[in-house]
Amino acid sequence: MRPNPNLIPRFNLDFDFSDLLYSIKSIFNKNIDVAVLDSIFGQRKFYFTNYGRSALYVILKSLNLPLKSKIGVPLYSCNVVFDAIIKAGFIPKFIDIDDNFTIDPDDLFKKIDDLKAIIVIHTFGRPADMGRIKKIAGDIPIIEDCAHSLFSEYKDKKTGTFGNFSYFSLAKYISIGGGGMITTNYIDSANIIHQEISSLEKSSINEELKNIFISYARSFFYHKPWFGLISLPIGLSIEDKVDLMNKRNFNVSLINKSDLSLFLHKLSTFKEQVELQRNNSFFLIDALKENSIKLPYEKNNTYCNYYLFPILFKNKDERDKASMELRKRGVDNAKLFSKSPEIGTKQYGYDQDCPFTEQVADRILTLPNHYTLSNKELNKIVDITREVFQNENII
Ligand SMILES: Cc1ncc(COP(=O)(O)O)c(C=O)c1O
Numbered sequence: 001m002r003p004n005p006n007l008i009p010r011f012n013l014d015f016d017f018s019d020l021l022y023s024i025k026s027i028f029n030k031n032i033d034v035a036v037l038d039s040i041f042g043q044r045k046f047y048f049t050n051y052g053r054s055a056l057y058v059i060l061k062s063l064n065l066p067l068k069s070k071i072g073v074p075l076y077s078c079n080v081v082f083d084a085i086i087k088a089g090f091i092p093k094f095i096d097i098d099d100n101f102t103i104d105p106d107d108l109f110k111k112i113d114d115l116k117a118i119i120v121i122h123t124f125g126r127p128a129d130m131g132r133i134k135k136i137a138g139d140i141p142i143i144e145d146c147a148h149s150l151f152s153e154y155k156d157k158k159t160g161t162f163g164n165f166s167y168f169s170l171a172k173y174i175s176i177g178g179g180g181m182i183t184t185n186y187i188d189s190a191n192i193i194h195q196e197i198s199s200l201e202k203s204s205i206n207e208e209l210k211n212i213f214i215s216y217a218r219s220f221f222y223h224k225p226w227f228g229l230i231s232l233p234i235g236l237s238i239e240d241k242v243d244l245m246n247k248r249n250f251n252v253s254l255i256n257k258s259d260l261s262l263f264l265h266k267l268s269t270f271k272e273q274v275e276l277q278r279n280n281s282f283f284l285i286d287a288l289k290e291n292s293i294k295l296p297y298e299k300n301n302t303y304c305n306y307y308l309f310p311i312l313f314k315n316k317d318e319r320d321k322a323s324m325e326l327r328k329r330g331v332d333n334a335k336l337f338s339k340s341p342e343i344g345t346k347q348y349g350y351d352q353d354c355p356f357t358e359q360v361a362d363r364i365l366t367l368p369n370h371y372t373l374s375n376k377e378l379n380k381i382v383d384i385t386r387e388v389f390q391n392e393n394i395i
Helices: 015-024 035-041 050-064 077-085 107-112 130-137 186-198 203-218 224-236 256-267 270-287 317-326 339-349 355-363 373-390
Strands: 045-049 070-073 091-095 118-121 142-145 164-169 180-184 310-312 363-367
Touching: 015 142, 015 203, 015 256, 045 050, 045 107, 045 164, 050 077, 050 142, 050 164, 050 180, 050 186, 070 077, 077 339, 091 107, 107 130, 118 130, 118 180, 142 317, 180 186, 186 203, 203 256, 270 317, 270 373, 317 355, 317 373, 339 355, 355 363
Parallel strands: 070 091, 070 118, 118 142, 142 164
Antiparallel strands: 045 180, 164 180, 310 363
16 A cells, blocks of 8 residues: 555544543542443443453353353454453354344344343444344343443433443543443342452553553554554555454453543543534435445434444445545545454354355445544545545446
8 A cells, every 4th residue: 555644544543642641640540430420321330341352251250151151242243252252161152233233133033042141232333223132132131232332322221221231342432542341230240240340450550651652652643644654554564464353362450540530531521522423424424325335324213323434335346446445545444344254254163144244244344434534534535435436447
């Protein structure tokens, strides 16, 4: 790829100098006030870990299931979710998705008898069909994965308040150094989770400082001009050589004080950013609607945070050509979770029984829609995307 200082990054990484200062100061805080969480999610128990995957691991351990129990999980996901299942001593049983990119209730119904727990992922911030899923699950515990779905709602209730347990990856929509959160209102399980969390190690001041500076540097190089000049070209050149996602032996520890403080600080006003990102998404939907791609839409009874903006092409060939061409012309993009069927087969025992996931993996592309984009950048994304879609030599 030719270096391009004007390339618009695919994701938003928004950790600036004031965040760096806030984080450093907060290492020395005595108490951290989590009241803002009650105002968003209602009165529940909240626990914090170093990653979202660690939060899932702790929840799974608290269920006291026999070893090798099967845990239902969408194949269309990040493989660290499967790693957490295996690390906890269980086996992922893969469920297909529907055209909302979330668990297909019909496929769940077919596979339910095998399962001891179900992980429901609100992928890209799109709430899953919790009504049908809860009916099918009956007494089987539901764990909501809200890594992408901060502030999303299903039937006027926040995602994360439907399952017996929920977990969030805190460093996704909100740019912080890292972290995971568990929430539950089941007192028995909360006691077990509390014990497990109390036994985890916390970072030293030096480790916290190192993490803060890394987060700042990562964000700096994820912006123009450095993203297109250095970060993406280097990233692409090592992409196939190192497996950055293979963290099966991840370490489970407590969240850094600085990460939790910055998360809560940003969270208190974050709904405004979510609204901005929704407006950007509606602008893209309107501007791109005349084309042959399938655009995202908001299902009835849901409020989608539009954490990501997924579009579907007719086939892999068209998707791959469009992805390259968009990037060449200045719009970065991601083929999110497109390797999940392949990785699932090679590493996690996927049985080729999720046909729609296999299609989506070949056809998916996400476009930038972040709340930090300027109007000029949004118009550039529309113009370039239209140019690429209308050029018959490309798709
Ligand atoms: C859907 C989903 N769930 C969970 C995770 C895990 O989050 P973390 O990286 O904080 O462990 C990810 C991470 O990429 C994800 O995409």
